[in-house]
Amino acid sequence: MAKSKKNFNIAVIGAGAIGIDHIRSFQQHPAANVVALAEVSAQRGQEAADTFGIPDLVTDYQDLLKRSDIDVISIALPNFLHASVGIEALRAGKHVMVDKPMATNAKDAAKLIAASKKHRRRLMVGQNMRFSPEVQTARHLINQGKLGDVYHAKTSWSRRSGIPRIGSWFTQKQFAGGGCTYDIGVHALDRALFLMGEFEAAAVSGQTYSQLGPLGRGNGDWGKGEVDKKAKFDVDDLAVALIKLKSGRTVLLEASWAAHLPENDFFTSQVFGTDAGIMLNPLRLIRPSRIGYVTEEVTPSTPLVNENRMVHFIDVLLGKVEPYVKPAESLAVQKILDAIYASSASGREVRIK
Numbered sequence: 503m504a505k506s507k508k509n510f511n512i513a514v515i516g517a518g519a520i521g522i523d524h525i526r527s528f529q530q531h532p533a534a535n536v537v538a539l540a541e542v543s544a545q546r547g548q549e550a551a552d553t554f555g556i557p558d559l560v561t562d563y564q565d566l567l568k569r570s571d572i573d574v575i576s577i578a579l580p581n582f583l584h585a586s587v588g589i590e591a592l593r594a595g596k597h598v599m600v601d602k603p604m605a606t607n608a609k610d611a612a613k614l615i616a617a618s619k620k621h622r623r624r625l626m627v628g629q630n631m632r633f634s635p636e637v638q639t640a641r642h643l644i645n646q647g648k649l650g651d652v653y654h655a656k657t658s659w660s661r662r663s664g665i666p667r668i669g670s671w672f673t674q675k676q677f678a679g680g681g682c683t684y685d686i687g688v689h690a691l692d693r694a695l696f697l698m699g700e701f702e703a704a705a706v707s708g709q710t711y712s713q714l715g716p717l718g719r720g721n722g723d724w725g726k727g728e729v730d731k732k733a734k735f736d737v738d739d740l741a742v743a744l745i746k747l748k749s750g751r752t753v754l755l756e757a758s759w760a761a762h763l764p765e766n767d768f769f770t771s772q773v774f775g776t777d778a779g780i781m782l783n784p785l786r787l788i789r790p791s792r793i794g795y796v797t798e799e800v801t802p803s804t805p806l807v808n809e810n811r812m813v814h815f816i817d818v819l820l821g822k823v824e825p826y827v828k829p830a831e832s833l834a835v836q837k838i839l840d841a842i843y844a845s846s847a848s849g850r851e852v853r854i855k
């Protein structure tokens with residue numbers, strides 16, 4: 503690993519809605535230089551390069567993989583490209599930060615991990631929600647034993663009208679791999695498993711729906727890629743699942759891009775232990791006391807790692823900290839997401855090996 507290096511040259515691939523955030527976030531680290539950008543849209547690429555002062559802009563990311571001065575590739579591409587571009591970058595000797603979901607199936611996610619091991623380069627999935635002060639504080643309190651023995655979690659991200667633009671790559675299976683399950687269910691699930699400190703599942707029972715998107719309802723405004731009005735909406739817009747972890751603990755997951763909800767966009771996670779419960783958004787501890795139940799609001803802080811995932815990744819490369827999001831955890835998450843689709847298709851519980 504590049505422990506002895508003091509500075510890292512970064513290339514970001516994709517200058518869409520989150521690619522901009524990748525650039526901005528890396529630029530917060532004094533040891534990170536964003537030196538290049540690859541973007542197929544000349545206009546989006548030029549705009550980002552100008553805004554963030556990036557010296558090199560290319561349309562073909564392969565030109566960047568050939569460059570020996572680039573240490574890190576940050577992937578902000580449509581889901582179907584995560585694994586293939588990630589593997590190419592690892593083979594070219596680059597460290598890889600890839601946005602969620604890790605891949606569009608667990609097999610490809612495992613290949614990414616194998617490439618990272620083979621080429622001895624770091625790989626991290628940008629599960630940015632895990633870095634939020636709220637989640638860090640909740641995890642810290644759970645680590646301290648405030649909940650007692652943790653046995654169950656409920657977790658959700660629910661949007662009323664939040665499909666990332668009907669007709670964009672997000673709503674086409676060939677590019678996205680899946681709908682709200684892969685897009686925002688991944689965050690809700692990763693967060694709950696992280697809080698519980700357990701990622702490996704034994705069995706999953708899930709159901710996905712595609713009710714409003716195909717009717718052109720529930721449209722949102724996320725994303726910068728092109729919209730194809732004729733493209734078929736063939737992904738899920740709502741998903742539910744019961745996940746049984748290997749220890750026997752359980753997680754109830756719900757994700758929706760579009761549903762008739764009271765709020766337009768709301769996420770939360772609740773974790774239940776033998777002594778207390780904890781709830782996010784806002785962060786609260788719920789526990790019994792002699793005078794009845796007490797709900798205590800907790801002020802979020804950052805007790806575990808830097809709140810900025812890209813700053814954290816550079817700190818990992820500098821050898822200062824251990825990775826906060828481990829590839830094996832992201833693979834376990836991917837297996838559960840895949841099992842939700844498989845369970846929905848078969849109408850049966852899916853067991854995970």
Ligand SMILES: NC(=O)c1ccc[n+]([C@@H]2O[C@H](COP(=O)([O-])OP(=O)(O)OC[C@H]3O[C@@H](n4cnc5c(N)ncnc54)[C@H](O)[C@@H]3O)[C@@H](O)[C@H]2O)c1
Pocket residue numbers: 515516517518519520521540541542543546561563577578579580581601602603628629630671685724725726727728
């Ligand atoms: N961590 C988060 O909270 C978060 C939030 C949003 C999106 N994401 C993830 O980030 C990824 C990108 O999402 P987005 O919202 O930025 O999408 P987007 O459509 O806004 O941007 C994708 C960009 O990739 C570009 N692109 C496509 N193929 C390319 C190629 N071969 N080479 C170079 N550029 C190419 C497109 O032109 C577009 O500008 C997705 O996987 C999404 O799931 C993560």
